C-alpha cells in the first residue's frame with residue numbers, strides 16, 4: 038500500500054490545482070511581471086468587479102483604468118513607495134469602478150517576489166478583497182457618531198441656554214415673590230406690617246418666649262378722637278397723621294420690636310424680651326413723644342395705650358383681648374395714657 042504522504046504532486050498538478058483554487062475563490066488574485074509588463078488576473082478579479090472574464094488586456098493599464106479617479110493619486114503614491122523600497126508594505130484600501138458603473142471598495146495587498154539587481158521590483162503578486170460592506174458600515178457609523186457629536190453639542194448648548202433662561206426666570210420669580218410677600222404683609226397706607234403679618238409675628242414671638250422662657254409684652258394703641266381729626270383736617274390729613282404716627286413709633290422702638298397696623302387708627306406693638314413694667318416705661322416714652330409732636334398747623338395728636346405681658350397659656354387672641362380691655366380703660370381714664378392689664 039502506498040503512503041499518501043509519499044504521493045507528492047508534480048509541478049503540473051500544482052499549477053492545475055492553483056488554477057482551480059483561483060477560479061473558485063472570490064478574491065481577485067493578480068501577478069505582475071515587470072519584465073514583460075504582463076499582469077495576470079484570476080477569474081475572481083473579474084467577478085468581483087462585475088466584468089466579463091478576460092475583458093481587458095493583461096497589463097497595468099487595465100488596473101489603472103479601474104481605480105476610482107479620486108483615489109488614483111493615493112494608490113499610485115503608495116504603490117511607488119513600496120516598489121521603490123521606501124515602505125515595506127503594500128496594503129491599501131481604495132475604490133474600483135465596476136462593470137455596472139458603480140464602485141466597489143477593495144483592499145489591495147501585494148508582495149514583491151523578485152527584485153532586479155538594481156533593487157527594483159521585477160515580480161509581484163497580490164490580491165484584491167471585497168471590503169465594500171465593511172466600508173459602507175464604517176462610513177455609516179462615522180456619520181452616526183458625527184450626528185451624535187453634533188447632537189450632543191447642540192444638546193449641551195441647549196441645556197446651557199435653558200439654564201441661563203431658567204436662572205433669569207428664577208431671579209424674576211424671586212423678585213416678584215418678594216414683592217408679593219411685601220404687598221401681602223404691608224399696610225398700604227403706613228408701610229408698617231398689616232394685621233395678618235402682625236399676628237404671624239406675634240405667634241412667632243409667643244413660640245420664642247415659650248422656648249426660652251423669656252418675657253414678652255404687647256401694646257395696643259389707638260389715636261384719640263381720630264374722627265374729630267378727620268372731620269377737622271380732612272381725611273387726607275388724617276391719612277398723613279396715620280403715616281406720621283407710624284414713623285414716629287418705628288423710629289423709637291427697638292430693632293427687635295414690631296409695629297403693625299391692626300386696622301383703622303389702631304396699632305399693635307410687640308416687645309420681645311420685655312417685662313410688663315419695662316414695656317410700660319417704653320410705651321410711656323412713645324406716648325409722650327407723640328403727644329409732643331406737631332403734626333401740622335394746629336394739629337396735635339395723642340394716643341391711648343393698653344399694655345399686657347404674655348403669660349402661660351396665652352394666645353394671640355387672649356393677648357389682644359387684654360390689651361383691648363386696657364386700651365378701653367385708658368380711653369375711659371381720659372385718653373393719652375398708658376394702662377396695663
Ligand SMILES: Nc1nc2c(ncn2[C@@H]2O[C@H](COP(=O)(O)OP(=O)(O)OP(=O)(O)O)[C@@H](O)[C@H]2O)c(=O)[nH]1
Pocket residue numbers: 226259260261262263264265267271272273274275276279300301302368372
Ligand atoms: N383718614 C383716615 N381715617 C380712618 C382710616 N381708617 C379709619 N379711619 C377713621 O378713624 C376713625 C376711628 O374712630 P374711632 O377709633 O372709632 O374713634 P375715635 O374718633 O378715634 O375716638 P376714640 O378712639 O374713642 O378716641 C373713624 O372716623 C374712621 O373713619 C384711614 O385709613 N384714614
